[in-house]
Amino acid sequence: MASLTCLQLNINKELLKGQLHESRFSRVRMLGSRKPSICMSRFKNLPLLCTKNLAWESSLPYASTEDGDIIKGSNIVEPIDAEEAPEVPFLQSENDVIELKNQPSMLLRPLKWPMWLLGPSVLLVTGVIPTLWLPLSSVFLGPNIAGLLSLVGLDCIFNMGAMLFLLMADACGRPKESSSVRVSHIPCAYKLWNLGASLLGFLIPLVLLFASYKGTLQPHLPSISSAVLLGPYLLLLSIQVLIEMLTWHWKSPVWLVAPVVYEAYRVLQLMRGLTLATEVGSPAWMVEGLRGLVSWWVLVLAIQLMRIAWFAGFTSLDKQ
Incomplete structure (x- = not known):
């Protein structure tokens, strides 16, 4: 989030410089009507000057290891295999919920x-x-x-x-x-x-x-x-x-x-x-x-x- 904020500041500065060199209002309107991908193409090579993360970004609650395990704090949780997991019925509509509720006990x-x-x-x-x-x-x-x-x-x-x-x-x-x-x-x-x-x-x-x-x-x-x-x-x-x-x-x-x-x-x-x-x-x-x-x-x-x-x-x- 902090890096994105710094990038936005640099973009605003470049826009101000570009507006000073423009001489006609019609050209400004044409620039505003362009697609966002075209307008942002000139800022692809801008360096990211802010690399400092915020306090809440420094320590993520979850992390992953090379083996695919998930680390939560000091505990390691193994991932669940989709093939070995128990089958759960998938409800496609509200009618399925009503039919399951009204179904008598086996x-x-x-x-x-x-x-x-x-x-x-x-x-x-x-x-x-x-x-x-x-x-x-x-x-x-x-x-x-x-x-x-x-x-x-x-x-x-x-x-x-x-x-x-x-x-x-x-x-x-x-x-x-x-x-x-x-x-x-x-x-x-x-x-x-x-x-x-x-x-x-x-x-x-x-x-x-x-x-x-x-x-x-x-x-x-x-x-x-x-x-x-x-x-x-x-x-x-x-x-x-x-x-x-x-x-x-x-x-x-x-x-x-x-x-x-x-x-x-x-x-x-x-x-x-x-x-x-x-x-x-x-x-x-x-x-x-x-x-x-x-x-x-x-x-x-x-x-x-x-x-x-x-x-x-x-x-x-x-x-x-």
Whole structure:
């Protein structure tokens, strides 16, 4: 840097001498329009008078030896051979960075593929097969406490299978904490709709039972028979509301699937109640109430499936 400063001083002196000998302003303009290489050609042979280095230039932090080693202070660092160096993936664009972040772990990938078949199989074995193929005569012992507990036991088996299925689905769908995928926002309208549908599913059977207790609906249905028909239904509906609130609180990726799992089984549960209505001798108003509940939950299930289709299309459009 010091040598360059001295060279600049000598150049300025020569320029001043040259300007004194110029007689016309046009010639000065012509000199200024020349290329820098031409203008500086006359100063190629000028001697460099300043050779003193500054203090910070006198001792460089790095130096090299004849063998190619690098000296840093008093330590010698050997150069790294490019052939022996570990291979580092070269990222050509920002898309490569996003793909590396979103790529699932290689250790978890072999475990996720069996879950795609294991989870639905567990749901099928615990929910649909006992409800459709298990004869009710071997489980239901009549309109008494034993018959009520046997029906509740079937629903508890399904609930355990549903919980296991939701846990496996959550493990497959939840992104890692280091991933750049943002957590999907749960719309408030969706929450209100689910809570409203569940609340209406609670109110319809409770109003029927209250009207029967007051004598508005005749004939009167005994309490044990009404518990057999509507007790497991109300219990599983309460568990569904709790599961939905937990998935909303934990921001689980199964928040859109959990209602569909329970509502599909609820249709089978109410169809089972229609079969048992003839065995317990329930009146016509109870049978019509059960048919109305079946129709209501089929409608709710269809709306939930439409929401899943809408959310899948909206997510795909958002990614594009």
